[in-house]
Amino acid sequence: MIRIRTLLASVFTACTLAAFPAQAQYGGAVPVSDIDPTIFHIDEKKHLGAKVAGDVKLIDGLGQEFALSDKLGKPLILVLSYYSCDGSCSVINQDLNAQLEDLTGVTPGEDFNVLTISFDEHDDLASIGVFKQHLQMTESMNGSWTFATFKDKEQIKPFTDSIGFNYFWSPQDRTFFHPGAFMFLTPEGRLARVLYALNSAPKDIKLAVFDAKAGAFKPTDIVDYAISLCYSYNYAEGKYTLSIPLFVGVGALSLGVSSFAVSVLFFRRRSRGRLNS
Amino acid sequence: MSTPTTTAGHAAAPAWKEWVLTTDHKRIGVLYLVGSMAAFGVAGLMALIIRYEQMELGMQFIESGTEYNGYLYFHGAAMILAFLIPGLTGFAANYFLPLMIGARDVAFPRINAFSVWLFFFAIILALLSFIVPDAPDIMWTGYPPYAVTTAANTSLYVFTVHLLGFSSILGAVNFLVTVIYMRAPGMGWNQLNVFVWTTVAAFVIQLVFIPVLAAAVTLLLFDKYLGTHFYDPSAGGDVLLYQNLFWFYSHPAVYVIFLPAVGILFDIMATMAKNRVFNYKVAIYAGIWGIVGIAGIVWVHHLYIAGMPDWIRLGHMVTTLLISVPVGLLTISLWGTLYKGAITYNTAMMYAASCLYLILLGGLTGIPLAIPSMTLHLSETSYVHAHFHFIMALFSAFALFAGIYYWFPKMTGRFADGGMATFSFWANFVGVNLTFWPLFIIGKEGMPRRYWDYEMFKDVQVMGYSFEDYHLIATIGAFIIAIGMITQTINFIYSAFKGKPAPTNPWNSRSLEWTHTASPPGPGNFGGTDVVVDENWSPYEYNTK
Numbered sequence: 001m002i003r004i005r006t007l008l009a010s011v012f013t014a015c016t017l018a019a020f021p022a023q024a025q026y027g028g029a030v031p032v033s034d035i036d037p038t039i040f041h042i043d044e045k046k047h048l049g050a051k052v053a054g055d056v057k058l059i060d061g062l063g064q065e066f067a068l069s070d071k072l073g074k075p076l077i078l079v080l081s082y083y084s085c086d087g088s089c090s091v092i093n094q095d096l097n098a099q100l101e102d103l104t105g106v107t108p109g110e111d112f113n114v115l116t117i118s119f120d121e122h123d124d125l126a127s128i129g130v131f132k133q134h135l136q137m138t139e140s141m142n143g144s145w146t147f148a149t150f151k152d153k154e155q156i157k158p159f160t161d162s163i164g165f166n167y168f169w170s171p172q173d174r175t176f177f178h179p180g181a182f183m184f185l186t187p188e189g190r191l192a193r194v195l196y197a198l199n200s201a202p203k204d205i206k207l208a209v210f211d212a213k214a215g216a217f218k219p220t221d222i223v224d225y226a227i228s229l230c231y232s233y234n235y236a237e238g239k240y241t242l243s244i245p246l247f248v249g250v251g252a253l254s255l256g257v258s259s260f261a262v263s264v265l266f267f268r269r270r271s272r273g274r275l276n277s
Numbered sequence: 278m279s280t281p282t283t284t285a286g287h288a289a290a291p292a293w294k295e296w297v298l299t300t301d302h303k304r305i306g307v308l309y310l311v312g313s314m315a316a317f318g319v320a321g322l323m324a325l326i327i328r329y330e331q332m333e334l335g336m337q338f339i340e341s342g343t344e345y346n347g348y349l350y351f352h353g354a355a356m357i358l359a360f361l362i363p364g365l366t367g368f369a370a371n372y373f374l375p376l377m378i379g380a381r382d383v384a385f386p387r388i389n390a391f392s393v394w395l396f397f398f399a400i401i402l403a404l405l406s407f408i409v410p411d412a413p414d415i416m417w418t419g420y421p422p423y424a425v426t427t428a429a430n431t432s433l434y435v436f437t438v439h440l441l442g443f444s445s446i447l448g449a450v451n452f453l454v455t456v457i458y459m460r461a462p463g464m465g466w467n468q469l470n471v472f473v474w475t476t477v478a479a480f481v482i483q484l485v486f487i488p489v490l491a492a493a494v495t496l497l498l499f500d501k502y503l504g505t506h507f508y509d510p511s512a513g514g515d516v517l518l519y520q521n522l523f524w525f526y527s528h529p530a531v532y533v534i535f536l537p538a539v540g541i542l543f544d545i546m547a548t549m550a551k552n553r554v555f556n557y558k559v560a561i562y563a564g565i566w567g568i569v570g571i572a573g574i575v576w577v578h579h580l581y582i583a584g585m586p587d588w589i590r591l592g593h594m595v596t597t598l599l600i601s602v603p604v605g606l607l608t609i610s611l612w613g614t615l616y617k618g619a620i621t622y623n624t625a626m627m628y629a630a631s632c633l634y635l636i637l638l639g640g641l642t643g644i645p646l647a648i649p650s651m652t653l654h655l656s657e658t659s660y661v662h663a664h665f666h667f668i669m670a671l672f673s674a675f676a677l678f679a680g681i682y683y684w685f686p687k688m689t690g691r692f693a694d695g696g697m698a699t700f701s702f703w704a705n706f707v708g709v710n711l712t713f714w715p716l717f718i719i720g721k722e723g724m725p726r727r728y729w730d731y732e733m734f735k736d737v738q739v740m741g742y743s744f745e746d747y748h749l750i751a752t753i754g755a756f757i758i759a760i761g762m763i764t765q766t767i768n769f770i771y772s773a774f775k776g777k778p779a780p781t782n783p784w785n786s787r788s789l790e791w792t793h794t795a796s797p798p799g800p801g802n803f804g805g806t807d808v809v810v811d812e813n814w815s816p817y818e819y820n821t822k
Contacts, residue, residue, distance in 0.1 A: 249493060249518075256483070260449070263454050
């Protein structure tokens with residue numbers, strides 16, 4: 001909770017600081033934004049189920065080359081950021097980091113992998129290092145979370161387009177505008193769920209991991225899996241909410257049985273009454 | 278002209294009032310029969326319209342897809358909810374179950390009367406579909422999002438389901454208490470007619486599962502008219518959950534129809550073959566209760582193409598195939614009951630025997646639909662349509678007709694057998710085969726269900742014939758069925774008043790409804806003497822060697 005507050009405070013501070021130049025430029029008037037807000041969302045209707053290119057080559061923070069498919073085989077939380085970002089990227093990754101630390105029942109590295117890839121072709125090993133240092137990740141998280149860049153810059157756009165991740169460079173703001181999304185891929189690399197930074201809780205992360213597992217779970221996970229069935233993903237709110245119809249349906253199961261029990265009691269009492277009279 | 282009086286000297290109520298206010302289970306049974314047959318008639322008319330529309334490519338009779346959907350809706354909803362279930366668990370159970378167990382009435386006669394009138398209100402509500410300008414067009418399944426977004430009147434569907442569901446729950450409670458507490462003294466559980474067992478099993482299924490359907494459609498109503506989003510994924514709802522809740526009841530509902538139909542067959546076959554029921558205890562405890570035990574864990578095979586983890590598909594494939602074991606045990610018992618029997622082939626027995634063919638065909642064609650890899654191809658085709666008509670609609674309707682012919686002398690004191698009965702049986706039997714075999718063939722080739730036209734298949738040939746040719750045969754079959762059913766209805770009405778008088782026990786049955794009651798049975802069923810049976814008594818006491 002403290003971490004979330006810290007993150008929110010950071011975002012607030014960043015926005016406040018950013019407002020000073022804006023104040024100077026616009027003289028106190030609130031500028032009308034001409035940015036299409038849909039850019040900050042991934043069109044799930046269109047892209048859920050889309051398969052990412054597993055053969056795309058990436059380079060990690062140690063300079064080692066690997067294919068995206070090397071991180072698959074289990075669910076993968078994919079974050080697309082850029083490492084020279086001085087705005088939301090660190091907030092997005094810090095938020096995920098904080099949530100993963102509070103996660104129970106599923107373990108990063110064991111039940112799923114985490115991969116942050118930069119979509120900025122200018123990022124390199126040095127910027128990965130600075131970015132990671134800024135995140136102050138724990139050692140355990142370090143082992144299961146890979147930060148990488150694309151080896152072939154030509155693959156960036158087709159890759160991001162394939163899962164509906166839109167972004168653009170604003171020369172005026174000297175920043176990329178992009179969604180703050182956690183994209184959950186199935187072990188086969190299909191987009192299964194999208195959550196948004198600062199809008200999700202560890203519970204949502206866990207449920208999204210279960211969704212990405214596509215029904216595969218260990219016997220020890222059976223209780224967690226059963227609990228996951230009680231929730232459904234709310235596309236409007238970008239988080240999981242209790243599935244009320246399921247509870248109504250299960251509750252209804254008892255209606256017939258209890259009406260039978262009441263009838264038996266009534267019949268027996270009536271029969272006893274007749275015998276006594 | 279003198280006023281009719283009762284034995285107590287009071288003025289007798291007019292006949293219509295006696296029927297409207299009756300709490301006699303036999304009259305209530307007859308009311309269910311009349312209501313369900315009326316629903317069958319209208320649903321059958323819808324089927325003829327559907328078939329006529331599909332007879333040729335292009336528009337024949339129907340002016341829009343919405344209108345076609347309306348006919349599909351009424352046909353499906355009326356056949357299942359207003360004909361098969363009330364016909365078997367309403368009519369047959371009401372009239373004969375108390376007689377079979379030696380009870381003078383049911384446990385809660387007034388509740389019984391209330392449930393039949395709920396049923397009639399539901400039928401009236403369903404018939405309103407023909408009057409309101411925006412009739413429901415959501416099939417009998419009512420799937421969202423279409424059921425929510427359609428301009429048609431989904432509430433008529435929901436309230437019809439509510440009334441029928443409430444009626445069924447009341448009926449289930451009533452009959453379960455009746456069988457548990459009102460059996461004739463000395464009558465043990467292993468001395469019950471198979472029909473009683475199957476009806477009890479059907480009511481257990483109704484009691485457990487039908488509230489889930491009622492809950493599911495209530496939330497559908499809220500989504501459509503109150504703006505909630507229970508089934509709207511864009512606002513946190515779960516559209517697939519409706520399908521799960523719907524089929525969680527509606528697949529077991531197949532057994533609510535199937536089981537009493539099997540029970541009727543057992544009683545007819547044992548009587549007509551003068552044989553004991555073969556493997557009685559296996560049929561009851563492994564067959565009937567095996568079906569009840571598995572009925573609630575097979576529904577997902579209706580959703581194989583909806584997207585789900587493979588292990589769920591696999592699990593439900595196993596349970597769906599597994600349910601063929603108890604069904605197979607019941608079928609073996611039916612055949613065994615006929616084995617070396619002195620079989621009397623009357624109309625009831627002809628219908629019953631044809632059910633052995635229908636269950637075999639319907640059962641075997643269901644195997645591919647239990648297997649996900651094959652369902653992916655066959656789902657939503659007319660193959661499914663033909664399959665469920667054979668295994669559920671035709672099998673159960675033929676069993677019900679068998680039951681009506683079998684018990685006709687008990688209900689009216691007259692036979693319904695004769696030339697018209699034989700003609701109508703053969704017309705129906707030939708008609709159903711002509712109607713549904715072609716649908717298997719073109720369904721396997723991809724003919725979709727619920728389509729009012731099939732322009733996209735106009736150049737496809739199957740075994741040298743076009744889809745249109747197969748649809749033509751199916752339509753001819755449907756009209757032959759119509760001739761059979763009209764003849765049969767005329768025969769029932771004629772025989773009820775002018776039929777050949779029947780003795781009290783024309784089939785020499787050992788079952789209590791034949792041996793201990795007049796035809797038709799009077800008030801109180803058994804005259805002045807209570808029925809008592811000894812421990813050796815059996816309703817199938819034919820060959821005791």
